[in-house]
Amino acid sequence: MKSISGFVVRHPLASLVASVMVGLFFFLQIPKLTTIDNVDYFVVDDDPDFAYYEEIRSIFGEDEFFVIAFRQPDVFTERNLHLLRDLTRELESHPGSRNVKSLANVDYVDGAQEFFDVRPFLETIPDTREGLERLREQAMSTPLYLDNLISRDAETLAIIVYPHDHPDDHEFRRRFLDDVANMLARHEAEGTRFHLAGNTVSNVFLSRYVQQDLATFIPLTITLVALVILAVFKNLRLTLLAMVNIMFCLGATVGFMALTGTAMHNVTSVVPSLVMALALADTVHIFSYLDKDYLGAEQNKHAALRRVLDKVILPCFLTSLTTAVGFFSLSVSTLLPIREFAYVASMGMLLEFFFSFFLLPPLILFCNPSKIYRSRRTEHGLSGILFATSRFVRKQHVRICFVVLLIVIGSGWFAGKIQMETNLLEYFKKESPLRQDLDFVQQHLSGVATMDISLRANSDFAFSEPENLLLLDAIQSFMHGLPGVDTSLSFADYIKDMNKSFHDEDPQFYVVPEERDLIAQYLLLYDSRDIDDYINRSLDHARIVLRLSETSSARQAELIEATQIFLAELEADGIAIRITGNVVQQVNVIQALLDSLMASLALAVGVIALIMFLVLRSIKMGLLSFVPNIFPLLVNFGIMGLLGIPLDTSTALIAVVALGIAVDDTIHFLMEYDTHRKTGLPIAASLEQAVMNKGLAIVTTSVILSIGFGVLVFSNFVPTIYFGLLSALVMVTALIGDLILLPAIILLKKDRPAT
Structure with a gap:
């Protein structure tokens, strides 16, 4: 790792050119990015039920449909029946329609004693009250029509439209529904309100909302994280450098999605905000070591930056690695959208580390060091808060451990009440x-x-x-x-x-x-x-x-x-x-999601544990590192159970994603603590130094990550809102775990000379 920082400092121009070229390569792929507009995109791999479902559709035809419904006090009037017939004919003539059914075109079996004749139900539209009443009686006495084409109170009519299947044309549904909307708009002006529902409509709204979410998430995240950087470091140059870095990370990650044919959908749409927040995490750790004491102690700005990078590159590499492992563990899922999230998010972590240490350092070197290096004594009074927190934990560490134990027990009890379900209706806000x-x-x-x-x-x-x-x-x-x-x-x-x-x-x-x-x-x-x-x-x-x-x-x-x-x-x-x-596919998906979640979590825990054992060179410390990270996950599941938030295709990601992210600050803290212990400092003093030296970066990254997740509350999808809120909560509780719970547990053991 130190050889990397040495290369970057010695050859800043080459490093800058290489990173910009990599970024441009991925940027050029972005126009190829597509959006999935299919709510049935979640399919279990090699599912025999899905294979059989495909066979049934090949025999009886595609079953995707949408309903156009309108309500009037009396639908059996000349005007309403003419409206139904005109709309049915317009829809039948549209090239996007495979089939259309309504009272205007279905057949009616008109019988007599020992004979019947099959004719169109609406063969003619009566112009007399008697004729209209007879038509009403025929419709209401035909069970085939009831609750399907007409309501039982005879006040709501429906047109069922079966669109053609165009799997290679992602814009087909949107264009078709736009045409339908234009048809209906002419009649809505006359006072008739139409209601559309069904898979086709859900597909189009899904695609539209994903695009709207991205248009909201990206600029909002950029604005908020920029304000946080500016507030913490009070330096416009550092803020601009941070923004350049995260834009390269974001653009490269989205370009990677386009390059690999990965589409934006309601799962991958959270990746941009996630990558931007995590890119700033490493940036903050670099910035937090831009200390004027380093600048004064070294010969020049190159040597000073080399010292900074040597301090942070190993823990930053490990945090990027563990986060990537957490994300990549989801690749064992039998659901393609979850695997796509795993690939893109883990690649985003690799790109984030690359740009943070190949693009950002040269940009720092091109700046006047006196403008960006600062004295740690001017850290906004946060040092005082961190110092007071450290002293409080030292005095109350036993009580803290006891309170956390009670919280864990309570969270475990409520976690048992979590419901596993996917509910398409609940995906959308009630006012949508x-x-x-x-x-x-x-x-x-x-x-x-x-x-x-x-x-x-x-x-x-x-x-x-x-x-x-x-x-x-x-x-x-x-x-x-x-x-x-x-x-x-x-x-x-x-x-x-x-x-x-x-x-x-x-x-x-x-x-x-x-x-x-x-x-x-x-x-x-x-x-x-x-x-x-x-x-x-x-x-x-x-x-x-x-x-x-x-x-x-x-x-x-x-x-x-x-x-x-x-x-x-x-x-x-x-x-x-x-x-x-x-429906069978939907039930199978949620079961597959549960199975893959358990496998992903086990894989992530195992690999991250191995990394921690190797880095800390201690099984005891490696196990200890999981305590402040399992704690927020238990609290998260407890809150889900308490509030009745289901475990679905979005919230199921929280455990694995949060574990990969939350362990980052723990790595920084424990490595700093271990460094001071090796100098012979007592446990309490080593913990205090770790809190003081790493506290600013840990607090700042936690706030940034909370913001990155917090912007998801502006999503059009309810599960994404829950994902954002709960993930932000995990970041906050992980901060408590690192700065309060972890020191409290360490203080329980007797002080022995460090080895």
């Missing part, structure tokens, strides 16, 4: 348009989360048999009794509707007919394609499509478990039944 529209659709129609039950028979035309249709009906009846299940549709529903129509619309005949020949006759008469989403051409593969208003993955898991138990007890000879759909 997406959240409000989703609430509207779920209140008046059905939820937009979907779960399928696939039934595969081992013979053709199996689902023309009454017993197999009754099996579909029995499963649906059970599902309707489960909380969160709003509607279900299957091939059996269409057969029941045909049977009712065949018997002169008598609702008593809305049942599966007992005769196979009658079912075959219905299928000959029925010439609509509406059933294609529920049965294949050979009638040996059927699916039940469920729409759910339950968006909590924990309760969805309970629903899946209850369904699996019920299905296992069914007698279904020759039919393989399997639960699939988007």
Whole structure:
């Protein structure tokens, strides 16, 4: 490490040119950066459930959809029906639409005694009150439409749009929804309010919010950390140098993302703020040693800077390494977005160390040393606070340890109450348009989360048999009794509707007919394609499509478990039944997240522990170094349990990320303490010197990191807000752990001469 600092000081121009060239290489990649606009981006690697889900979609078509809903006191008026028909036709003609369904284009089975005719439901729009009332009666007596295309109070109509799948065109959804918004805007001016909800809408809002978050996080973080540097060091030159350094670190990290094809999404969007804050951590440690005493004791500014760098380069390298290890440990995850965060964040740490010691020192040398070196005696009165803290810990170290023990016990108890779940609805703030529209659709129609039950028979035309249709009906009846299940549709529903129509619309005949020949006759008469989403051409593969208003993955898991138990007890000879759909993927993701979190945390602890043992050359000191870092994590999980904050795709990162970061200041503190112990100073005196020498940098970096995480509270995503708040809290409690808890524990042992 010292050879690196020696090279940089001897060859500042070469070091500067090399670091600028590296920075420019990555800067040129930034225009290639993309944003993910897919809420289904979290997929478990090699998941058989996902593979089966893909197979189902290849058979029955993509299941992504969004709902356009509007509400009127009476939807069965000429104006409202013309509006529905016009919008449906416009949407059908749009090249982005794969399919569109509404009362304006679905088929209606119009029956009489022993006959029925399939015709468009809205074949013509009546111009009389009687005709409109007849239309209302037909719609409200058709279960296929209820809660799907029309609400049960007949005051809300829905258009369901199935967009084409364009996986290579990241802008497709946004353009499509922009066109839809322009269509609807013309009619909203006439007083009709439209509400959009569904995966497509969530995807676009997700992408839009990620971009808005970045536009907020980056300038806000830059401004706040600049103010902190200026406030701490009261030196404009140092502030400007710090800003140059973090801009290179930020640009290079984002360029690395673009170079490797890593997109911005709701997980990687926190990386820029994280990298900027961590880049300043090493910068602060360098600045804190720019002491006029060093400048006066050395021959020239090169020798003075060499002495500064020799002091800090090893602990800064170790802190960058342990932080990178903490981040990289997440690469064991079976979820690609988590691995992408691991790769980018750990690379950001390597780039941060590179620029801090190859770009920043030459810039320091190009400045007038008398303008940037300062006397430590002018440190804002913080020295007095640190001195008082050190004396307080010396006197009260036993009580401090006892209080911390009580906090740890309490935190452990509350941590047991943490819920593991992902809830897409809770991703968005209650006041967001997406959240409000989703609430509207779920209140008046059905939820937009979907779960399928696939039934595969081992013979053709199996689902023309009454017993197999009754099996579909029995499963649906059970599902309707489960909380969160709003509607279900299957091939059996269409057969029941045909049977009712065949018997002169008598609702008593809305049942599966007992005769196979009658079912075959219905299928000959029925010439609509509406059933294609529920049965294949050979009638040996059927699916039940469920729409759910339950968006909590924990309760969805309970629903899946209850369904699996019920299905296992069914007698279904020759039919393989399997639960699939988007909801199953969401439940699998949260379980994979928990598994990978445990593996990542174990890996991070193991590798960081090994590094600490090697650096401190003591197993006892290495174990001791974990105490002030495990403490904030326990407090964090305790607060999550106390406040009911779930462990999800964002908050699950906190433990591993915080461990990698929080250990940084511990390394600086213990290495400084060990240095003084080796000179023969007693424990108390060595601790006091460590607090006084490292306190400014530790406090400053903790404040900067808290700010870096704190800006995340301005996110559009609730989990990101929690991630920011809790991570900032971890930084504060880690500061307490390093300057109060760690010295208190060390003071418990008897003072012996240092070896």
